[in-house]
Amino acid sequence: MPRQQGLDKVKDSGPSFRSVIPKRRVVLLMAALWVSSFVFASLSSSTIFSVRVVMGLFLGSVTFVFAACACAVLSWVIFLVTRNSHSLRQRSKILLITAPAIISAIAFISLGLSSSRPSARFRDFFEMRLPASTEVSSMDGTCGIDGVIWVFSCKTTRADLDAILNRGKYTIEPDNKGEAYWSGRIASRTGAKWQVTTPYVIYVSRKDRAERRIFASQTDSSCIFVYCSFSHGL
Numbered sequence: 001m002p003r004q005q006g007l008d009k010v011k012d013s014g015p016s017f018r019s020v021i022p023k024r025r026v027v028l029l030m031a032a033l034w035v036s037s038f039v040f041a042s043l044s045s046s047t048i049f050s051v052r053v054v055m056g057l058f059l060g061s062v063t064f065v066f067a068a069c070a071c072a073v074l075s076w077v078i079f080l081v082t083r084n085s086h087s088l089r090q091r092s093k094i095l096l097i098t099a100p101a102i103i104s105a106i107a108f109i110s111l112g113l114s115s116s117r118p119s120a121r122f123r124d125f126f127e128m129r130l131p132a133s134t135e136v137s138s139m140d141g142t143c144g145i146d147g148v149i150w151v152f153s154c155k156t157t158r159a160d161l162d163a164i165l166n167r168g169k170y171t172i173e174p175d176n177k178g179e180a181y182w183s184g185r186i187a188s189r190t191g192a193k194w195q196v197t198t199p200y201v202i203y204v205s206r207k208d209r210a211e212r213r214i215f216a217s218q219t220d221s222s223c224i225f226v227y228c229s230f231s232h233g234l
Contacts, residue, residue: 043112046142147230
């Protein structure tokens, strides 16, 4: 008899989670969260397709696991709070309970898209915003186990370049390797064809275990900015 009364109390305590959020909806939410995690990891890791796929599967899966656990806890708490609320409609309860997963999925996609913009990449790696008159015409890069490299082809003015050099505390480095060597190194690291235009001046700044190089053309306003965190540099 006491056992039966306990069961009656459980039944009267309110609807179950499964009755509010069907299994099919949960599967769809988890699928959307995994896809958004994949998009975020792939777009933020590289411009090389094969690397994007690998990093998207690996880092995306890791991100998904943490995000799914956090969303599950938040959704369960919201479910318990709203379970016996008579002031909320069923649709409102469903929206509140599924909000953590929906917001996370939208946030991951938004972050992936925003971080893949050249201006955002430049700001992250060179620790400064692109000057107003500086334009990024192309960008390539990748992240790996042993380091990160990102390359930006820019058009800038002399005044903006001087401001970047002063802020980043760059120094001129004598070039004893030549244009072919640097073009080959950039191409081998990024998987994309790059051509350093001669004549140029090399400016270098090293800090935080990373190397920042600027190949500034002496004939026009073009510059190549290179961020490299490999142990031996570019």
